[in-house]
Amino acid sequence: MGRLQELLEREKVAVLHGALGTELETRGYDVSGKLWSAKYLVDDPQAIKTIHEDYLRVGADIVTTASYQATLPGLLAAGFDAGEAEGLIKSTVKLAKEARDQIWEELSEQEKRQRLYPLIAGDVGPYAAYLADGSEYTGNYQGISLAALKDFHRPRIAWLLEEGVDFLAIETIPNALEIQALVELLASDFAHVECFLSLTTQDGYHLSDGSDSEQSLSLLAQSPQILALGINCSQPDKVGSFLNKISQQTDKPLVTYPNSGEIYDGASQSWYSNPDSQHSLADYSQVWIKQGAKIIGGCCRTSIDDLKELVNLVDD
Numbered sequence: 001m002g003r004l005q006e007l008l009e010r011e012k013v014a015v016l017h018g019a020l021g022t023e024l025e026t027r028g029y030d031v032s033g034k035l036w037s038a039k040y041l042v043d044d045p046q047a048i049k050t051i052h053e054d055y056l057r058v059g060a061d062i063v064t065t066a067s068y069q070a071t072l073p074g075l076l077a078a079g080f081d082a083g084e085a086e087g088l089i090k091s092t093v094k095l096a097k098e099a100r101d102q103i104w105e106e107l108s109e110q111e112k113r114q115r116l117y118p119l120i121a122g123d124v125g126p127y128a129a130y131l132a133d134g135s136e137y138t139g140n141y142q143g144i145s146l147a148a149l150k151d152f153h154r155p156r157i158a159w160l161l162e163e164g165v166d167f168l169a170i171e172t173i174p175n176a177l178e179i180q181a182l183v184e185l186l187a188s189d190f191a192h193v194e195c196f197l198s199l200t201t202q203d204g205y206h207l208s209d210g211s212d213s214e215q216s217l218s219l220l221a222q223s224p225q226i227l228a229l230g231i232n233c234s235q236p237d238k239v240g241s242f243l244n245k246i247s248q249q250t251d252k253p254l255v256t257y258p259n260s261g262e263i264y265d266g267a268s269q270s271w272y273s274n275p276d277s278q279h280s281l282a283d284y285s286q287v288w289i290k291q292g293a294k295i296i297g298g299c300c301r302t303s304i305d306d307l308k309e310l311v312n313l314v315d316d
Contacts, residue, residue, distance in 0.1 A: 004194040007279040014061040015225030016297030018307045034132040038069040041088045052099035059311035061116045065092035068125035072155045093163035096120045121169035133151045139209025140172030143192045168195035174208030178271035179216045186225045196228035204241035221250035230255025233299040236284045253294035260301035282309040
């Protein structure tokens with residue numbers, strides 16, 4: 001049994017590491033440009049490690065590596081060679097492990113007994129992240145084939161696994177063809193790996209590319225490697241209905257980590273509208289846990305304070 005399976009079989013709900021890019025932005029870092037937060041793997045890796053430590057310090061059970069925006073094509077386009085790209089992607093695992101080791105050392109023996117030894121999830125973002133135009137929210141992929149999507153994802157997954165992540169967090173997937181590519185790639189090239197996979201939706205019923213979610217969810221439900229399914233970086237008021245869609249297809253545990261409710265403009269790389277102020281992330285998560293969520297967290301525009309509230313919710 002792998003580490004993710006063990007985690008999901010525990011009675012306690014696990015809390016996932018929160019937003020990275022928007023947390024960097026909150027701390028005064030410029031995350032504009034196609035590399036987004038990944039540029040700080042070069043410019044200031046300590047900033048990333050510090051954010052990992054801060055999430056762990058308030059009680060996160062899972063650290064996601066800073067590899068969402070770090071892809072081989074993206075790093076090549078930014079002027080790095082293939083060897084440098086591999087090193088940068090692998091460094092995301094090293095930073096996460098160093099942060100875990102640092103925080104674990106700070107805990108007393110009693111504190112260690114009261115919490116899970118944090119797991120490292122290799123973050124696999126969508127092809128849309130490489131496009132850097134907000135396609136995570138539209139799923140609008142022009143002119144890319146199934147084979148090309150597999151080629152896009154293959155090297156990053158391989159490097160994260162080589163560096164020793166506990167499992168993969170495949171997240172923010174907005175497109176039906178990409179779902180098919182990932183399921184087939186996992187089965188053919190990485191048959192031993194465990195993962196969870198989370199999708200995006202704009203209406204709570206369809207994938208972000210507008211396609212009916214049922215066929216994709218059926219495909220995901222049949223994958224023995226995808227141990228949990230969910231939704232992330234979508235508006236919180238769309239999550240409950242989409243969880244119902246998932247549960248109609250499978251009894252796999254659920255994963256939820258929405259954004260704040262604000263809307264992203266890919267052209268200007270900025271957020272507009274107002275966050276959902278009617279309910280807190282913890283209020284929503286309490287409902288989603290009743291629907292079957294075993295991993296909860298927050299995505300873009302949520303904060304460390306939001307995550308701390310989730311930890312308190314789970315502890316209570």
